[in-house]
Amino acid sequence: MKAKDVSVLFVVILIVAMMIIPMPTFILDFLLICNISVSLMILLVAMNTKEPLEFSIFPTALLLTTLFRLALNVSTTRSILSNADGGKVIDTFGSFVIGGNPVVGFVVFLILVVIQFIVITKGSERVAEVAARFTLDAMPGKQMSIDADMNAGLISEQDARLRRKKIEQEADFYGAMDGASKFVKGDAIAGIIILIINVIGGFAIGIGIHKMGFAEAASTFTLLSVGDGLVSQVPALLISTATGITVTRAASDGNLGSDIMKQIFNYPKLLYIVAGTILLLGIFTPIGLFITVPVAAALSIGAYTMQSAMKKEETRIEQVEMEGKEEDIGSPEKVLNLLQLDTLELEIGYGLIPLADKNQGGDILDRIVMIRRQFAIELGLILPTIRIRDNLQLPPNQYVLKFRGSRIASGEVYLDHFLAMNQGPEDSSIEGIQVVEPAFGLPAVWVNVDEKQKAELLGYMIVDPPSVIATHLTEVLKRYAHQLLRREETKELIENLKTTHPNLVEELVPGLLSNGDIQKVLQNLLREQISIRDLAMIFETLADFAAYTKDPKVLTEYVRQSLTRQITEQYAENGVIHVLTAGAKLEKGISDSIQQTEAGGYYLSMDPNISRKITETLQEQIEHVMNAGGQPIFLTSPNIRMYLKQFVDKILPTVPVLAYTELEPTIEIQSIGVVNI
Incomplete structure (x- = not known):
């Protein structure tokens, strides 16, 4: 243990010992001076902190100092009643400070107790109670404010974590101060009781045991008791004042002295x-x-x-x-800042600014928080912060999503309209702005409030403008999910897994695979919308097969086969999955074209005419299924799955390609067509 830890333990043990073991008066003198010093130091620290959390140990320190002071009271009471001697410090307070007059000393003591108990302690207790209650009540609002600032790009994720931690610490601190203020209140009451016991008990002991006269016993023990009370109440007053200062500090730019000035x-x-008022008092008054x-x-x-x-x-x-x-005009540092790119930016025209303004009812910031939460649950990916900026160069109703400074999606919404999408045959009686829904490319129409009711009666699906933007962002970001997972994000995922599966991570990284290799495997999964949330299972599979191959594509196939339950649940409905199966000729044509490189990897080398025929056949099948209102899913053998996916990606990247080994044996597979050449 460190010396500082041992010293604190020694002090606590000393406090307990003082209550049991009689102490010589010279040690009591030393401890009484230490008590005054510590109390004064705590007061000065409370005055010089900028905010209460800088003195977060104060509630515990308050308990220890109160216990130390009460232990001193026990020791001094034992010394006074046993030997009619409390030491030089108590004697000085009893004779020098109050002039040897026990009545004056008693009155001064009562005044100090009243000041501490009625004024400072009572007020501090009430302020601490109210502060604790309001801090707890304000926590949800502060948390939402932090999320809004982070989504607006005003703060980083690291800043958001620090601010959330600070809010939690504030709630804990004020809750602890609410309880700790009761110690000060109890200490004041104990001081009065101890003084009365010392006076009455000392008077009885002085006459009965020490054989003093009535006047001598009254004078001796009253002075000692009052001196002991003053020695205890001065530090108690300093501590209670520090308590009041700490709980009443609100917004502050510096310490108490600088704030006052x-x-x-x-x-x-x-x-x-x-100055003029004071001068007039001197002129017109005595x-x-x-x-x-x-x-x-x-x-x-x-x-x-x-x-x-x-x-x-x-x-x-x-x-x-x-x-x-x-300096800003030509400063190299300022110019370098211009090179920094935000990962994701949402630019909006001036007509859409109310969507980002909570005062005007805008909730796009809250929707972005929900999108990030949805990605974490569905894909196991933590989206980077989406910066929201207004761009006066855009048309007023347009929004643009940028990925590392480049536009990847855009759309147009009208705040005073609703987007109506017909789920059946078109109806020309609905009037509005004809558009294409940005997320899925469906025909739609922007209608006003009057036309909205008519569209609902005709079976149209009605969507408000914020939902249109949120849905569009979600679909686009799913498409780019694999690009959002960079080295830093991969390292964070690995470190997070290490807290729960340290042995698994140590076995795989960096001995078998580097962070970059793991990133490529995870990107391959995200590219096909396979969730990486079950990172432990993914790492288990990589640890099993990384000793045989380092090819990220091959490792990805092994990982997909270990995620059969997840993939089956993702694509099957009610225990049934409808698929387009790859015919024997198609599988043989692709299998015969797989070549191995000198480095041990694999690639597809196929005659261009055969490749064109495969692409045309796949496109026909995809269009046929989609025209019938279905979702095309291809099913093939595991050894050609990733190569067939390369063909499908040229047509429609969102169409999944599955292997037989990626589906649960209990699932019912229904073929809706066979793809062959």
Whole structure:
């Protein structure tokens, strides 16, 4: 253990020992001075923190200092009642501080207790209770605000994590302070009870055991008891003041001293008014000018000095801003910042700005949060932050999605309209703006509110503008999911898996496969919309076969076969899957064309005429199934699956190609056609 840890443990053990073992008076003197020092240090730390979380250990420190002070009370009470001696510190407070007058000392003690118990402690307790309640109530709103700022591009994901952590710590801190303030309240009550016990018990012991006279016993034990009470209450007052300062600090730019100087003395003209008022008191009241003139003069001089300093600061700030503008023009650092690209950007025309403004009812930011959550659940991919920016160069109703600065999708929506899509035959009676739905390419029409009711009665599917954008973004991002998984994201996924499966990760990385190899396998899966959420199963398969091959395409096929349950559930409906099967001639033609490279990889080398025939045949089958309203799915043997997928990708990349080994044996396979050449 470190020395700091041992020292804290030693202090706690010492506190417990003080309650049981009698202490010599010189040790008590030392500990009493330490108590005052620690209390003063805590007060100064509370005054110099910018925000409460900088002193997050304060609730625990409050408990320890209170326990330490009560242990000192037990030790000093034992010494006073046993030996009629409390040490030099208590004797000094009893004789020097209160002038040896027990009545004065008792009154001073009661005043300190009232100040601490009624004013400071009571107020601190109430503020801590309210702060804890409001902090907990405000947590959901703060979390939503962080998500909105992150989606708007105002903060990064790392900043969002830090802000969320800070919110949780604030809730924990104010909850702890609400409970810790009860310690201070109990300490004040204990101080009064201990004083009464010391006075009454000391008086009885002085007469009965020490054979003192009535006056001598009353004087001796009252002075010692009051001195002991003052020695305890001064640190207690400092601690309770620190408690009040900590829980009442709200927004702050610096420590307490700088905040007071900035905020209270930031209005020099008001100091002139105060100076004039004080001067008038000296003129028109018996107070006299001898006292009021120096105060008024000091206030006036302070106001003049502050005015001069504020003018100089304003001039300096203007100069710095001008110099900063000049430096920004040619600064290499500023130019380098222009080279940075955001992974995903959503640019909107000025007519769509209300969609991103919560004050105007816009919820596109919340929808983007849901899209990112949907991707994490369905594909196991954490989408990067989507930056939302307005672009005045765009048409007012247009939006553009950019991937690393390049446009990958765009669309147009009308805020005062609804998109109506007919699920049956076209109906020319619906009036509106004829368009093509951007996500799936279906014919649609933008209708106003009046036409919306008519379209609903005719069986049209009605979609509001934010839903159109969200659906379009979702489909486009699914198409580009494999490109969104870069080296950094892959490393984060590996590190996350390492927390739950450390042995599996250590076996695979970097001994068998590098991060780049794993990235390629995961990209291959995402390219065909296969979820990588079950990363442990994927790593298990890679660990089994990486010793035999390093080819990412071959490893991907092995991984797909280990995900049979997931793939079956993804494409089968009610235990049945309808497929287009590859004929024997097609499979043989592709299989005979597979060649092996010198590096051990595989590629397809086929006669162009045969390749063209295969493509035409596949296209005919795909169009036939889609015209009939079905979803084309190809089924073939595992050794040619990835090569057949290459042909299908040239026609329609969204059409899945499955292998027999990727489906559960219990699934019913119904063939709706055979593809052959």
